[in-house]
Amino acid sequence: MSEAGVIHDIGYQRYEGPKLGRGALFGSLYVHGIRASFGLGRSAKAKIFPWLVAGIGLLIAVIDAGVKAKANITLFDYYQFDETMGILVVFFVAIIAPALVSRDLRAGVLPLYFSRPVRASDYVMAKVAALISAVWLLLGVPQLIMFLGAAFTTKTGMKGVWHEAGNLLPGWGYSVLWAVLFSAIGLLIASVTGKQAFAAGGIVALFVVTTPIVGVLSILPSETSRNLAGLASPETLVGGISTWLRNKPNAGIDIGSFGPIYGIEFVCLVAALLLLLLARYRKVASL
Template sequence: MPEPTGVIHDIGYQRYTGPRLGRRHVFGALYLHGVRTTFGLGRSAKAKIFPWLVVGIVLLVAAAVTAIRSQIGEVIMTYAQFADAMSWLVIFFVAVAAPELVSRDMRSGVLPLYFSRPLPHADYPLAKLLALVTALFLLLGAPQLLMFLGGAFTADGMGAVWDELLDLLPGLLYAGLWAVVFASVGLLVASMTGKRAFAAGGIVAVFLMTTPIVGILSVLPSQAANQLAGIASPPTLVQGVGLWTMRDLLITESNTADLDLGAFGPVYALAAAALVAGCVALLLARYKKVAAR
């Protein structure tokens, strides 16, 4: 009779008997990890340099605007104008943060591990998208809160503080619009490749290389083409929605509009909604395909 060739050793492994958390906890963990990733938290010091440099710049600008206002007693930049002024920094922040959120997982091959658990294919991209939207909103909204505090402390009476708050709320909504549009476009582009450098370059190209198209359309003989030119680029599309909904807060004596919307303000709003919806739909389709592999 042949002798046994294998032996089973008991090395102390035991079955997990603790609570088994469900889909909501998995989604929450992905979301919180995503927010931390965008700011480099829990990662190396090198990964923290760029995001916190951007944070420092926007806070420094907000502090400077607040200090100048307290000295001269006049508003030199509204809350909504602040979001417009910082939009170029948001582009580069997205170009760095979005690949960190999705391209790294794709390149390292850990997506099958995520989808081997009872995790619907839509939850992964939606959690990453919500994390990027949150990070961008904090990037634009936190400095506005700093500006509000400075304005509130120098305001003359509670009525003035209330007026300041009414100016802040549209600015925060406008920051949310920037965050949703930029996060949707940026994450979709980043999800197409596992190479972070390619993803970052693609994101910058989408945002910046569409700007010349706006310039070409704006000089055509057709007035309708001129007024619809801003739809061709995500930054000018967002600015168009802002001009239509809060023109008085974006255009002041010291600031004029680069876009002439004419009667096409609602078209800009519909185009922005269609852009976000299309990006989210393509993002979900992308990860449905990945989960099916």
Template structure:
């Protein structure tokens, strides 16, 4: 038999001798990288333009509201109303951020690398979802803090500051509700395609095209249908929960009393929970299918 002629050459690569990190560290790295991606950090200057433009707009609006309130001596806008008024910007922010989080990886075919041990299949979409929700919450919550500090510095005494803080906390929770629903729906739509343009268009369509459905339902002759109309759109679903749970902060005399939910306020809350749960379940199913290929 001929002797083997193969030769192994040592070209100087060093073995990794550091600690082997586990699932928690991998999940944390995915999450932090996702939050940075949402705001364009660590990417090109072009990728930073839109997210930071939106950040600048919401902060400037918060600063303007604070300045006007201090000048006239009364509140122009509550914290919850601020979140409602910025919802249109949030839609387009999600349409840009969600495809950056997942569509690029789907198209480039790098998911098998992510799904190597010790990362379970469910951790990837959950880390991306948490990152997007965090980014949206910061987008709505940080300007509320600007409003709070502006009001606190112009308040008379610690009692007024404490009252302002009690108004801020429900506003931050309300911003979290916006973030949870928008992130769940937006990331699910983005995960359906590897093309970012299609994903962005699909996200905008889901949020904007459902609004006319609500308008149609509200003019039908059935009072029950009118009261449940807000369930047809993610945006009006969130606003319905706000009106039910925080009516004093959402509805003012200038709004004409706000939409009538009747006895269906808890139905809106249950529908929001069901929507988020359904989106998460479908997102996990989507990535189980992708991983099985």
């Protein structure tokens, strides 16, 4: 007696709709990254820290706007707000960067991503853009509240509003510098391990270790050493660029005439971090 195979029709059909390309996949990764940065679509536990940091930033901005409205006193400008939030930004990146990339490494889903039209460069740029956007929103939204508070309490009409807008836009640009550098550092470190705790500890450790180096260099007898001390830490590097671009020697770290050196290091450092991150994921994609 011969056995015959039986084909069962279980209702599967070929997909005949529109096929989205790399652009749509990049957009999906980017939007998912921003949502994950603030815990949207995740558990309540994942929302606590990012929204706590965001709440602190908003509270600081509201207090500044209130004091300016009542007493016409500015507690800090837009640049100083970023520097005030500096330590919180470090911890925000330390928590969020591993959530964006370490989880994928641990779950082993990268081969699934790269089996589609997504390239390693698409994945890297989507994650970088998402974290940069999240950090910028963390800083930029409170700055907008500070602007609105100043604009509605100005006593010089539209002239005062335009003057305040002229201060806000460079402040937003300064926030972009913080977001770009810190995000690139955080994602590169997080891409090394699938364990989020190790990645977060490594990110915080980098900032903790580099800060004393700046302190040591800044007390050396050589004036050149003191002026270049800020190059040793991400926070002081960005602060040095602010001092250079604003041409205010007393606004932050003393950089002397080495402002262009700070700008060159920033560009080279960010480029190197992104290239290393891309090389890391191209290696993963080839496995």
